[in-house]
Amino acid sequence: MELPITLASSNELSPIGVYHLKRLWSSTFAKRYQQTQSFPQDVHLDRLVLDALGIGLNQAYQFLYAQKPSLDEFEDWVVATAGKPSKSRIERLNADIAGSAYSRETHDWLSAIDNAPPVLSQQDLAFWQRNGYVIIRNAVDLNACQEAEKVIYKAVGAKSDDHCSWYQKTASGIMVELIQSEALEANRRSLRIHKAFSQLWDTPALWVTADRCGFHAPQRESHPFPGPDLHWDVDFDQPLDFATQGILYLTDTPPEQGALTLIPGFHHKLSNWLQSLPTDTDPNQQDLHALGSVPIGANAGDMIIWHHHLPHGSRPNLGVRPRIVQYINMYPGRRHLA
Ligand SMILES: O=C(O)CCC(=O)C(=O)O
Structure with missing residues (x-):
């Protein structure tokens, strides 16, 4: 790849016809090698295009920084990693980025979700x-949980009935970089989950995140809780907006077993x-548990969605x-729908 790179605009198409991917690729190198300032206005579209293509944000940046690929090489890697996106997916993504009308197929699919019976009661x-x-x-049902559980055990090189094997994993704390x-993917496509989110966002026109998994073994003296403890994933320099976060329990998770912890x-x-905080105080560095933290236990297949203004985190796993x-x-691709 030849540097310097010219910064592309979001409405330039990538070789497979996706808006913003060329922009993301070019801005990564513009930022890194030309000391250009970062592009806060791109945060939403960077996330959107990668979620739509089924690629994690960290995964993409690790590849970009390590391989310094050409645009063609980057897109080839995206397709090899997450599969070729369907025509309707690309159309929906481009329509969201351009703010243009959806195809009939997308329109009908979104109407079906809108008309589905509510998942969340009054x-x-x-x-x-x-x-x-x-x-x-x-x-999701128990079979879906077990299938997902199996691939996570495999990814961390552990066996359900071998306690010692639970502690071999070292990177990323309780997070598993498996996407x-x-x-x-089957869980991400769950209609029940989509419907519940659509009730909270008041629109079915939502994208699902290409996010990772978690494997949080019971605490041992040699393996203390690595976090994350209570925090926000909010940029407090931006106006406070509405957004959600979510976790799907794949195994029964009583409160003491490292359950998601929130300040309701x-x-x-x-x-x-x-x-009320003194100026220059980092909100994330306060004693957030003192605000009233509660562990949220639930069963395998249950999903917790929370407002991103709640401090949240895991806790030491004191279970077995x-x-x-x-x-x-x-989240909605079109920001004004939020
Ligand atoms: O895994 C958990 O319980 C907490 C997850 C978390 O902190 C996050 O998604 O930001």
Whole structure:
């Protein structure tokens, strides 16, 4: 690849006809090698195009930085890693980026989700309003959980009945950088999950994240809890907006078994709380547990969705089994729909 790279615009097409991929590729090298400032306005589209293509953000940047590929090489790697995106997927992505009309096929698919019976009841929605989180019971069935669990055990080189093997994994703490797998993809395509998110976002026109998994073994003296403890994944330099985050439990997860931990209701308090902090204080460095943290236990197949203004994290696994999860989130491609 020849440097310097000219910065492409989002509406230039990549070789397989995707908007913004060339921009993402060119901006990565413009940032890294030309000391250009980063492009905060691109954050949403970078994420969107990679999610639509089934590639994780870190996965993409690791490849780009390590291989310094040409655009053709980058796109070949995307297709080899996550498969060739369908024509309808590319059309929907391009329509979201360009703000143009959806094809008839996409329109019909979104209408079907819109017309599907609600997954979240009125009580669930009232609970969500009050607490900023909700549990979708049986978001996926047990067979789907077991299939996903199997690929995660394989990825971490562990066996369910061999305790010692649970501790071989060293990188990324409790996170497992596994994204491309038929079992994980099946969960991402769950209509029940999509419908629940559409009720919270008030639109079915959502994209699912190409996110990783988690394997959180019971704490040992030699393997203390590596985090993440309570935090936000919010850029506090930007205006506070609405967004969700989600976790699918693939095994039964009682509260003591490293369950997702939240501060229920904090989405109502965040703005005032931030204003009460002395200037130059990092919100993430406060004693967030003191705000009232609660571990959320649930069963295999249950999914928890939370408002991203809730401090959240895992906790030490004081149970006897690993906590095994898949992270799944959804969001609108067109920002104005949010
Ligand atoms: O795995 C967990 O329980 C917490 C996940 C988390 O911190 C995150 O998704 O940002």
